[in-house]
Structure formats: structure tokens, C-alpha cells
Amino acid sequence: MSRREELLDQVTDYVLEHGLIGLTLRPVAAAIGTSDRMLLYHFESRDDLVTAVVTRSNDRAVASIRALEPADGVRAGVNELWRRYQIEPLHSCLDVYVQAAATRLIGVEPYLSAVRAANERWYAGLCDYFVACGAPHGAVRRVVTLVDSSLFGFHLDLATDRPEELAQGVDDLAAAAEALAGA
Incomplete structure (x- = not known):
């Protein structure tokens, strides 16, 4: 591993622990x-x-998604993904993304191109996961768009709401995703 890569891993570990804002x-x-x-x-x-x-x-974060065992169905997949959003490493990785968005970094260059490419890898990882959970190829992009955007909203709500209170909303989302996958 090059010295640049070593430093990048160390700085990333630091940011995952301490946050991006004010770095x-x-x-x-x-x-x-x-x-x-x-x-x-x-x-x-x-x-x-x-x-x-x-x-x-x-x-x-993508590596974490790719390491997930497929759930038994789309609904179970959404609920498992939500569970993973609340624990490491996904929780901190998603927080870094939210912090980058909150500080308006990801909408302008030099960040925009890199974040778009990263988002494509994230989206592809989610598509693969939901196909493995039973979503048909023809519906998986719609399922992932619904689930990804919604779970990011639920993730933001973790700052003020209790996870157990959000669980019913996530399960409602999971039911909708399952229905969309079956449509």
C-alpha cells in the first residue's frame, strides 16, 4: 500500500470517528x-x-452492502438494510455523506464528479443486494430509488427520533418496496 493510501485510510478513520464538519x-x-x-x-x-x-x-459503505447476506425477500431486505444503517460501519459512513451534503460540498466541483461516481457504486451495490433478495431485474432500480432515498431520510431522523419509533415506518417502506418489486 502506498503512503498516500495509508494516510487516506488514517484520515478516513479519523473522520468516521470525529466527523467531517470543521475538518x-x-x-x-x-x-x-x-x-x-x-x-x-x-x-x-x-x-x-x-x-x-x-x-x-x-x-x-459499498463493501459493507456487498458483504450482506441476501434476506428472504425484498421486505426483509429493506428491514435488514435499515438495521445495518444503525450500526458500524454503515452508520458512520452515511453520516460522512450527510455531513458532506450539509456543508454543500457534494453539489460543486471538485466534489461533484467524485460523489456522482461514488453514488453510482453505492446504487449498484444496492441493486445487486435487492436482486439477491428477490427483486426482479426489471423493478430493482425503482425499488432501490424508493428505498435509498427513504432510508436516508430515516437515517437523518435518527438524530431526534428513537430507532424503535422509526421501525414501523421502515417496515411500511419495506412493504411498499416489496409491492413495487412484485408489480
């Missing part, structure tokens, strides 16, 4: 045992580093 080079460099100049040597700019961290975090 500055000196404190993160000190926390991982390097200098801000070394980070700039390997990443050119803070924007380049943040883009790489958001991408690496997304890649970890």
Missing part, C-alpha cells in the same frame, strides 16, 4: 502522527483530501 489539516495531521505539509504533499489541497475521504468512506 482542518493541522489537527487531523497531528491526530494521525504526520504533518499538514505531508498531507498536502500527498493530496495537493484540503479539497482533494476531503474528496478522497468522502469517496473512501463511500467505498467502505
Whole structure:
């Protein structure tokens, strides 16, 4: 593994633990045992580093989705995915994405292109998961669009609502996704 990749993994671990908002080079460099100049040597700019961290975090989330065992049906798949959203590594990876969106990073370059590519990998991982759970190829894109957007909303609600209170809404979503898959 190259030194850049090692640093990227360390910074990503730091961001997953401490968050993306307010990230500055000196404190993160000190926390991982390097200098801000070394980070700039390997990443050119803070924007380049943040883009790489958001991408690496997304890649970890996709790997987590790809490692899921298929559930017995689309409804069970949605409920299992929601359960995974609430635990590591998905919980922190999704938080990084939300923080990037909240700070308006992902809608402009240099972030936009990297995030679009990362989103395509995320979407493909979800499509593969739901096909494995029984969604037909012809309906899986509609199922994933519904589920992905909705679960992100539920994920945001975790900050103020109790997971057990959200579970019924998620199961209602799961029933709708199952019906859509069968349509």
C-alpha cells in the first residue's frame, strides 16, 4: 500500500470517528502522527483530501452492502438494510455523506464528479443486494430509488427520533418496496 493510501485510510478513520464538519489539516495531521505539509504533499489541497475521504468512506459503505447476506425477500431486505444503517460501519459512513451534503460540498466541483461516481457504486451495490433478495431485474432500480432515498431520510431522523419509533415506518417502506418489486 502506498503512503498516500495509508494516510487516506488514517484520515478516513479519523473522520468516521470525529466527523467531517470543521475538518482542518493541522489537527487531523497531528491526530494521525504526520504533518499538514505531508498531507498536502500527498493530496495537493484540503479539497482533494476531503474528496478522497468522502469517496473512501463511500467505498467502505459499498463493501459493507456487498458483504450482506441476501434476506428472504425484498421486505426483509429493506428491514435488514435499515438495521445495518444503525450500526458500524454503515452508520458512520452515511453520516460522512450527510455531513458532506450539509456543508454543500457534494453539489460543486471538485466534489461533484467524485460523489456522482461514488453514488453510482453505492446504487449498484444496492441493486445487486435487492436482486439477491428477490427483486426482479426489471423493478430493482425503482425499488432501490424508493428505498435509498427513504432510508436516508430515516437515517437523518435518527438524530431526534428513537430507532424503535422509526421501525414501523421502515417496515411500511419495506412493504411498499416489496409491492413495487412484485408489480
